[in-house]
Amino acid sequence: AQSVTQLGSHVSVSEGALVLLRCNYSSSVPPYLFWYVQYPNQGLQLLLKYTSAATLVKGINGFEAEFKKSETSFHLTKPSAHMSDAAEYFCAVSDWQGAQKLVFGQGTRLTINP
Amino acid sequence: DSGVTQTPKHLITATGQRVTLRCSPRSGDLSVYWYQQSLDQGLQFLIQYYNGEERAKGNILERFSAQQFPDLHSELNLSSLELGDSALYFCASSLRTSRAYTDTQYFGPGTRLTVL
Numbered sequence: 233a234q235s236v237t238q239l240g241s242h243v244s245v246s247e248g249a250l251v252l253l254r255c256n257y258s259s260s261v262p263p264y265l266f267w268y269v270q271y272p273n274q275g276l277q278l279l280l281k282y283t284s285a286a287t288l289v290k291g292i293n294g295f296e297a298e299f300k301k302s303e304t305s306f307h308l309t310k311p312s313a314h315m316s317d318a319a320e321y322f323c324a325v326s327d328w329q330g331a332q333k334l335v336f337g338q339g340t341r342l343t344i345n346p
Numbered sequence: 347d348s349g350v351t352q353t354p355k356h357l358i359t360a361t362g363q364r365v366t367l368r369c370s371p372r373s374g375d376l377s378v379y380w381y382q383q384s385l386d387q388g389l390q391f392l393i394q395y396y397n398g399e400e401r402a403k404g405n406i407l408e409r410f411s412a413q414q415f416p417d418l419h420s421e422l423n424l425s426s427l428e429l430g431d432s433a434l435y436f437c438a439s440s441l442r443t444s445r446a447y448t449d450t451q452y453f454g455p456g457t458r459l460t461v462l
Binding site: 266268275277278333336337339 | 436
């Protein structure tokens, strides 16, 4: 079965600094990978998704992620953090078992320091 | 706004009770998914329906059941509630379900269930 591991339950960066959120996946087949963001008291919003078209995926709000098969990683980055980026971020892999259920990591809470 | 609506937003009830959570998918989406988010278990897939038929089950308790109606809205029924059922329940929808293509799942705002 597919799974994802997010390294670091809590990441804190200064405003303007690089954001790097780590995600490693385990999959027996070429994976479909996703990053979702959850703002306080809200649902999950898709940031970006990888479906094998290109290894560098650009998403909304300036985020991007690079699929590295050799490292089984799909880390999320943003060159310059903004206060509005403070939220919880979830990496997920699509697990086909008769349905495309999403298997989520434990989440990383991103805090932005002024 | 994802286009997925869920009602109610908050639900407070007592142990042993039964509740129904409702989800309306995005216009045109045929697939509905239910997920549970709790502090100890994280985000977990519960069940999926496609065009009225159950397609997959995840970590869904026997006390829980769901259905998708002809108008494609879905309901998640939780019965004999326990304190541990307190969680945020999300509904998501996608256009279709296919091994060959991964449709994006769009999530609703969730229903926060508190069992006292």
